[in-house]
Amino acid sequence: MTLVDTSATPTTATGGPALAQERRLVTAIPGPRSQELMARKAEAVASGVGTTIPVSVVAAGGGVLVDADDNSLIDLGSGIAVTGVGNANPRVVAAVKAQLDAFTHTCFTVAPYENYVAVAEKLNELTPGDHVKRSALFNSGAEAVENAVKIARHFTKKQAVVAFDHAYHGRTNLTMGLTAKNIPYKSGFGPFASEVYRAPLSYPFRDGGLSGAEAAARAITQIEKQVGAENLAAIIIEPIQGEGGFIVPAQGFLPALVEWARANDVVFIADEVQTGFGRTGAWFASEHDGIVPDLVVTAKGIAGGLPLSAVTGRAEIMDSAMAGGLGGTYGGNPLACAAALAAIESYESDGLIERAREIGAVLIGRLNAMRTADPRIGDVRGRGAMVAIELVDPATGAPDAALTNAIAKHAHQNGVVVLTCGTYGNVIRFLPPLTISDELLIEGLGVIAEGLKTA
Numbered sequence: 321m322t323l324v325d326t327s328a329t330p331t332t333a334t335g336g337p338a339l340a341q342e343r344r345l346v347t348a349i350p351g352p353r354s355q356e357l358m359a360r361k362a363e364a365v366a367s368g369v370g371t372t373i374p375v376s377v378v379a380a381g382g383g384v385l386v387d388a389d390d391n392s393l394i395d396l397g398s399g400i401a402v403t404g405v406g407n408a409n410p411r412v413v414a415a416v417k418a419q420l421d422a423f424t425h426t427c428f429t430v431a432p433y434e435n436y437v438a439v440a441e442k443l444n445e446l447t448p449g450d451h452v453k454r455s456a457l458f459n460s461g462a463e464a465v466e467n468a469v470k471i472a473r474h475f476t477k478k479q480a481v482v483a484f485d486h487a488y489h490g491r492t493n494l495t496m497g498l499t500a501k502n503i504p505y506k507s508g509f510g511p512f513a514s515e516v517y518r519a520p521l522s523y524p525f526r527d528g529g530l531s532g533a534e535a536a537a538r539a540i541t542q543i544e545k546q547v548g549a550e551n552l553a554a555i556i557i558e559p560i561q562g563e564g565g566f567i568v569p570a571q572g573f574l575p576a577l578v579e580w581a582r583a584n585d586v587v588f589i590a591d592e593v594q595t596g597f598g599r600t601g602a603w604f605a606s607e608h609d610g611i612v613p614d615l616v617v618t619a620k621g622i623a624g625g626l627p628l629s630a631v632t633g634r635a636e637i638m639d640s641a642m643a644g645g646l647g648g649t650y651g652g653n654p655l656a657c658a659a660a661l662a663a664i665e666s667y668e669s670d671g672l673i674e675r676a677r678e679i680g681a682v683l684i685g686r687l688n689a690m691r692t693a694d695p696r697i698g699d700v701r702g703r704g705a706m707v708a709i710e711l712v713d714p715a716t717g718a719p720d721a722a723l724t725n726a727i728a729k730h731a732h733q734n735g736v737v738v739l740t741c742g743t744y745g746n747v748i749r750f751l752p753p754l755t756i757s758d759e760l761l762i763e764g765l766g767v768i769a770e771g772l773k774t775a
């Protein structure tokens with residue numbers, strides 16, 4: 321366990337000492353206080369609300385989570401790509417405190433306030449493309465996805481929506497339908513919304529090496545034969561799939577889909593909920609493929625941990641819905657908007673997008689070295705601070721979910737919070753806060769390597 325370089329240690333909003341940036345195990349995980357909370361959780365919270373690591377968090381920031389037993393865990397998950405700016409970013413904390421002293425809520429659609437508009441202006445400026453844009457704010461990623469589809473249907477006066485294999489878009493009814501994976505997201509929760517169709521993805525590790533153009537042609541043929549452009553309102557896709565396994569499509573796949581959508585009056589929606597806000601080393605992952613989506617859906621990394629989401633896109637599409645057709649009681653809550661403006665300021669002024677690229681270089685370098693030494697790592701992929709390993713049986717290439725779970729369990733017991741994903745449950749994903757130090761990151765990867773060895 322190493323101590324962090326103090327020059328990289330963040331300070332708190334008041335300038336006081338920040339959390340020690342170290343892995344520190346005082347008890348077994350979970351310790352007695354965490355066990356107490358987990359027992360209360362079992363009695364009070366619905367079982368369907370699962371947890372990755374059985375701890376009771378009392379503080380978090382930089383690159384660590386501290387639990388009630390005073391264990392300090394290395395965070396390689398960022399609360400699922402949310403706390404890119406850290407869990408207690410000083411700018412976010414100060415901005416939310418100031419807003420809290422002013423007012424907590426009016427409902428923007430009743431009596432509006434400035435920071436909602438300022439967030440919309442920022443999103444219009446930062447998302448890909450220099451066309452005229454509008455934004456609308458919501459609370460969760462799923463809610464924003466639902467609204468993007470609503471808007472696309474209203475604008476095109478068409479109904480069908482195409483989502484892709486391995487897609488994840490949320491847990492509400494429409495977004496469950498858009499999501500590919502049955503267990504745990506869909507099984508028993510139907511019936512699902514109609515007019516949702518699925519197309520094949522580009523998955524270079526598992527599709528026999530189709531080029532981006534070939535994979536796009538395969539998807540487009542299927543869409544044309546099974547749905548028809550004249551019925552299709554929108555294509556929705558994650559530029560790099562998140563829950564589905566951090567799948568980076570082959571070069572050329574996304575541009576070909578965008579081109580086809582544009583030629584056929586189909587709205588192209590990029591779900592950048594997980595990939596957005598610097599995570600991949602660019603503001604948005606669409607930039608790596610040089611695509612300009614018609615609508616961009618954002619959430620997770622947008623507001624330093626406060627609940628906020630958005631749909632941003634072409635003014636003519638966004639403006640097609642009638643007044644009152646979009647909104648919600650809490651959408652664009654002033655505390656969340658204050659947090660978003662401060663988080664965006666932090667991404668910009670604290671060099672966090674550059675930092676995502678540096679983190680990516682460390683991750684890719686170390687994980688590739690591990691892969692060379694151990695063929696059970698079938699693939700290392702990702703961009704910026706969104707990187708994953710896919711674990712397989714080296715003889716057959718078959719997904720190895722048992723090994724994946726064993727490594728994750730080893731990590732959790734040894735003070736490293738890491739998440740798995742993938743349709744086959746055989747992907748370990750790395751999504752550290754962009755405020756983590758190299759020392760902590762490397763130490764965390766060392767624990768993963770140890771887990772791989774002992775599994």
Ligand SMILES: *Cc1c(COP(=O)(O)O)cnc(C)c1O
Pocket residue numbers: 459460461462463465488489490491558562563591592593594619620
């Ligand atoms: C997490 C996620 C969602 C859903 O966001 P919630 O805020 O959990 O509703 C949608 N799309 C993608 C790509 C996600 O990663």
